[in-house]
Amino acid sequence: MSSYLEANARERLALFDSFEEFVGPAQRVVSPHLAQLNAPVSFDDGVVVGRARLGDYAVFAAAQEGGFMGGAVGEVHGAKLVGMLRRAVAEKPDAVVLLLETGGVRLHEANAGLIAVSEVMRAVLDARDAGIPVIVLIGGANGAFGGMGIVARCANTLIISEEGRLAMSGPEVIETANGVEEFDSRDRALVWRTTGGKHRYLMGDVQRIVDDSVPAFRAAAIEAIAAIAAARDAQNGAVGLTLEAMEAEQAMLEQRIARFGALPDPLDVWAAMGVGKPAEVPMLDVAAFTAAANPHRQGV
């Protein structure tokens, strides 16, 4: 069993058939800010970028290392992501696959980190606009939070595991800002049913939920690229972000807040959606969960 959750960024690259790294660790392009703060650096600044083979597809890819500073995006880390995405626009691979595991901006690098994340967002949308689909995989222990949570939602397709999490503010941030009565960050069950893969799938924020394994993520990524290519070739699907898609998203969010905004807990949301036995949802395996969720989930 090759757990995606347990693997580090470089081990996750096993989901590709081959991988050629850009700006590898031997080049020692490290963060200039961390050294000034007397903090440890990493030779790849916590992200691997490069070109890869994924089944029949030539892709560009990135994998964030959650172990190094929570996968947070600093100046170099962000520049590697942006450089890879811009090179994708120039070289036109079949897709870009982002293996995200990140808390968002690396606060040690302040403005440089914030600018880096905004540049990554722009680069993702530019890649899509150039006809290159962007697929995001989320299954690491750190989830995808903060600015990188927004980056994730800029992609064409998001694939998540039950263990994966996707949100803007992380649990500790919400508790610090709004109090433990609002959100108890130590309540693991609450954290996962609010930000975890199952809730995100039910709410329509992600398109696929898969088992926590490298082969499962691989298969789902290949299927996602194939589905986008098929829709594009049938002239009924745009790879780039369109005004219609933005308006549909906005309408989905408006009706979501209207329907569920007053409910205090995801369990109530699931019940309101019509999911039978919501209390049992966290215990279901992926197959049983998708069968139970598909008639009720949002955004499809």
Next chain:
Amino acid sequence: METLNYRFEQGSRKLAAEPKIVGVVSSGNLEVLIESATLDGACEIVIQTAAAGFGPIWQAVMHDFQQRWQLSDTRIAINDMGATPAVVSLRLDQAVETMLGGAS
């Protein structure tokens, strides 16, 4: 942060040209970048560690490592975030074994 440098002369085992990296800079862990370099038969090790004041222990661990492998013309760079000596030894062995084409 503390920077430590070691150089061991007259090794006998040369490694592949392709550099390799193993491990992650996370709490209690370290990354090891290992590469071939023309060093007159020596093995050079540079360590950046978050835990200052453990020079004698690093010296002992590096000495034991070089005794095991007798590396020649090899440069090793370590970014450490407070790994224990046992973890350091295992990670270094993993780095050499990866270079030799074994398990990664």
